[in-house]
Amino acid sequence: MALKPKPPVGTTGHSWDGLQELNNPLPKWWLYTWFVCIAVALVLFVLYPSIPGITGYWHGVLGSSTRANVDRDVKALVAQRAVAMDRIAATPIADVAHDPQLLEMANTAGRITFANNCQPCHGAGGGGRPGYPALSAGAWLWGGTLEDIETTITHGIRSGDADARTSAMPKFGADGILTAAEIQSVADYVMTFYGTPVAGADTTKGAALFAANCAVCHGEAGQGGRAVGAPMLKSRVHLYDDSRDTVVAQVTNPHMGVMPFWNTRLDPATIRSVAIYVHGLGGGE
Amino acid sequence: MSEPVLDAPDAPVSYFADRVRVYPRSVRGPVRRAKWAILAVCLAVYYLLPWLRWDRGPEQPSQAILLDLQNERFRFFDLTFWPQDIYFLTGILIMAAVALFLVTSLFGRVWCGYTCPQTVWTDLFMLVERTIEGDRNERMRRDQGKATFDRAWRKTLKHAVWLGVAFWTGGAWIMYFVDAPTVTWEFWHGQASTPVYVGAGLLTATTYLLAGWAREQVCTFMCPWPRFQAAMLDEQSLTVTYQSWRGEPRRHGRRVVQDGHALIGGAPVGDCVDCHACVAVCPTGIDIRDGSQLGCINCGLCVDACNEVMDKTHQDRRLITWDTFADQKAKAAGAQAPIRLLRARTFIYLGALLVGAAVMGTALALRSNLEMTIEHDRAPLFVRVPDGAIRNAYAVRIVNKAQGSTAFLLSATGLPGLQLAQGQEGQWRDVNLVLPVPADGVANFRVLVFGRPAPGGAAQTPITFTLRNSVTGATIAYRSIFIAPAAGATP
Numbered sequence: 097m098a099l100k101p102k103p104p105v106g107t108t109g110h111s112w113d114g115l116q117e118l119n120n121p122l123p124k125w126w127l128y129t130w131f132v133c134i135a136v137a138l139v140l141f142v143l144y145p146s147i148p149g150i151t152g153y154w155h156g157v158l159g160s161s162t163r164a165n166v167d168r169d170v171k172a173l174v175a176q177r178a179v180a181m182d183r184i185a186a187t188p189i190a191d192v193a194h195d196p197q198l199l200e201m202a203n204t205a206g207r208i209t210f211a212n213n214c215q216p217c218h219g220a221g222g223g224g225r226p227g228y229p230a231l232s233a234g235a236w237l238w239g240g241t242l243e244d245i246e247t248t249i250t251h252g253i254r255s256g257d258a259d260a261r262t263s264a265m266p267k268f269g270a271d272g273i274l275t276a277a278e279i280q281s282v283a284d285y286v287m288t289f290y291g292t293p294v295a296g297a298d299t300t301k302g303a304a305l306f307a308a309n310c311a312v313c314h315g316e317a318g319q320g321g322r323a324v325g326a327p328m329l330k331s332r333v334h335l336y337d338d339s340r341d342t343v344v345a346q347v348t349n350p351h352m353g354v355m356p357f358w359n360t361r362l363d364p365a366t367i368r369s370v371a372i373y374v375h376g377l378g379g380g381e
Numbered sequence: 382m383s384e385p386v387l388d389a390p391d392a393p394v395s396y397f398a399d400r401v402r403v404y405p406r407s408v409r410g411p412v413r414r415a416k417w418a419i420l421a422v423c424l425a426v427y428y429l430l431p432w433l434r435w436d437r438g439p440e441q442p443s444q445a446i447l448l449d450l451q452n453e454r455f456r457f458f459d460l461t462f463w464p465q466d467i468y469f470l471t472g473i474l475i476m477a478a479v480a481l482f483l484v485t486s487l488f489g490r491v492w493c494g495y496t497c498p499q500t501v502w503t504d505l506f507m508l509v510e511r512t513i514e515g516d517r518n519e520r521m522r523r524d525q526g527k528a529t530f531d532r533a534w535r536k537t538l539k540h541a542v543w544l545g546v547a548f549w550t551g552g553a554w555i556m557y558f559v560d561a562p563t564v565t566w567e568f569w570h571g572q573a574s575t576p577v578y579v580g581a582g583l584l585t586a587t588t589y590l591l592a593g594w595a596r597e598q599v600c601t602f603m604c605p606w607p608r609f610q611a612a613m614l615d616e617q618s619l620t621v622t623y624q625s626w627r628g629e630p631r632r633h634g635r636r637v638v639q640d641g642h643a644l645i646g647g648a649p650v651g652d653c654v655d656c657h658a659c660v661a662v663c664p665t666g667i668d669i670r671d672g673s674q675l676g677c678i679n680c681g682l683c684v685d686a687c688n689e690v691m692d693k694t695h696q697d698r699r700l701i702t703w704d705t706f707a708d709q710k711a712k713a714a715g716a717q718a719p720i721r722l723l724r725a726r727t728f729i730y731l732g733a734l735l736v737g738a739a740v741m742g743t744a745l746a747l748r749s750n751l752e753m754t755i756e757h758d759r760a761p762l763f764v765r766v767p768d769g770a771i772r773n774a775y776a777v778r779i780v781n782k783a784q785g786s787t788a789f790l791l792s793a794t795g796l797p798g799l800q801l802a803q804g805q806e807g808q809w810r811d812v813n814l815v816l817p818v819p820a821d822g823v824a825n826f827r828v829l830v831f832g833r834p835a836p837g838g839a840a841q842t843p844i845t846f847t848l849r850n851s852v853t854g855a856t857i858a859y860r861s862i863f864i865a866p867a868a869g870a871t872p
Contacts, residue, residue, distance in 0.1 A: 219760070220760035220761065232761065232774075233766050233767065290769075328767060331767035331768075332767055332769035377804075378764065378774060378829050
């Protein structure tokens, strides 16, 4: 395995402290690869958008555009999803929930849509915040079946939509229906439904006032009334909080929350998906 | 050769040498026969093993050895390995390395010479070459001569057969990863997946190039083994050895035996007749008489070649033989050293091998075919439900490696009166939850746990989930936490 002598090469003539630089030619394969790269680059300049001008740019022979590519990809994605979403829209919601394939699709679409649109008020995972109902607790104001949830999302509550769920709790204090003292009695009575009643308070007066004014919507035993969205008072899950002061405030001059309608912003299949997702958070009926 | 000097422009030299083409000659003898036998066994195992069937029950693959990458299962007869069992592969590789160390320290590079795929396939390709183009001298003559039709058709046929063997090799390779009969049918009907075609093509190409063209260059330039296998050798390792004390001074010519000494022209000579038979048969093209070297793969074909010559010249056989450095040193001095196979190095490698085997065997025997991981939901951490109970949600993942679909019972302890429910059915609570998991599969569940921790207690309570196989009764546990409103927080 003898070593071959190579033809001699000169130096560049540079000299640094006696060190000289060999003037080796570039390897041929490297040089030709480089020439080919330049040629390919020129071809690409012609084929694709390349040279900017004052009022526009060279669009390229192929007319390629990344913006058009994105549009095309988005359309393709929508078309791809439409296969499943059209089926979800065409299937009764209870049947969607029983079809494992559709259910998985609906849950995915629902989870993402929920995170983008619902989570700011209702919290991640539907945990709820004061004034914004917990969706995973099973404490429903207007009903927790799939159909109920779908209706609520579609039309909203006190939202201004023609088919919105609407109700109003009378302003017992602000409108002078009950006196301040009477409201205190009612609050004492309501506190017996849950939590810690005020020690030694006489609740007979409050019970009478409750039966006369509140029971028609909230039920004799405070079990709530879903037809009018009247909260279940004996629950440990409350829209605002559990304190007696809150009860007094709500009876005197009640907050009335608003849930927007989504039928103009989300398509029916997406709303159906969100309803299925919310139903599955742990509180569905 | 001198160092390149800049000031002398004619001095620079190339540091690269051209390949000296090796034309190995055919050889007959016991070593060659043993090498053929080992080659046949190795190739038979490689080509036929994927076709071995194994009954694992319905719905399960019936291939005895199947590295099912797509379904993430490695199957070896009745053993099934999941991705998380990959450490067994590590263990097997470590044991293979130690076994290689052991064999090398005892018998030199026999792995290289007999069982390395590079050697086996190169040998096979050389057999094809010899059958079509003839033996060493004929091949050399034809290659150096003019381009003729005879040379053209022989070369064409050789490469065609090589490509055929290479394709068969590449095709057998993919059968280890997918069901062999199915993929064979799909392959020829154009219905196999792209990776199958790419894999078969790739292995065809590498087999053709490495065994047909690269050959001994793989061993001498590409392979790391020769570099560090030398570290396993010591003076007691049996390696292919030219007994220079007996052979030198080498010389060919008319020998006269006088007083028991061979003479040529009156000068004493050794047993080596310098016929270069050992060089001609060497698949890596080295001269064994130069001593132990990196290019020697310890195949021993030169032993057969030399014995043939020794017989013809009426001298003792085994001028080239397997021997140790220690014995050679002793023999050169007129003594003899015993072959010591059992020595400290042997026992250390053997010990490492046994310890490795014991650890692996124990791990395999104690391997659980049931696994469970439980993750607490991050948001919301807890939910209060209308009856006042606190609810926590968990993502439960159950891995059932058993070959049977089973219902598992999940329960939780750590707080009095814990009840469980599945995510979609929040209102049905029970102490036990029945979770069906398919055979050889993974199932994910969203599990809700309802508890009533004492008010004002700790925000976090450790709880333990217990999973019980309703058929075998086997249980596993997983520790998690139950989160409740912190003391003093507004409920």
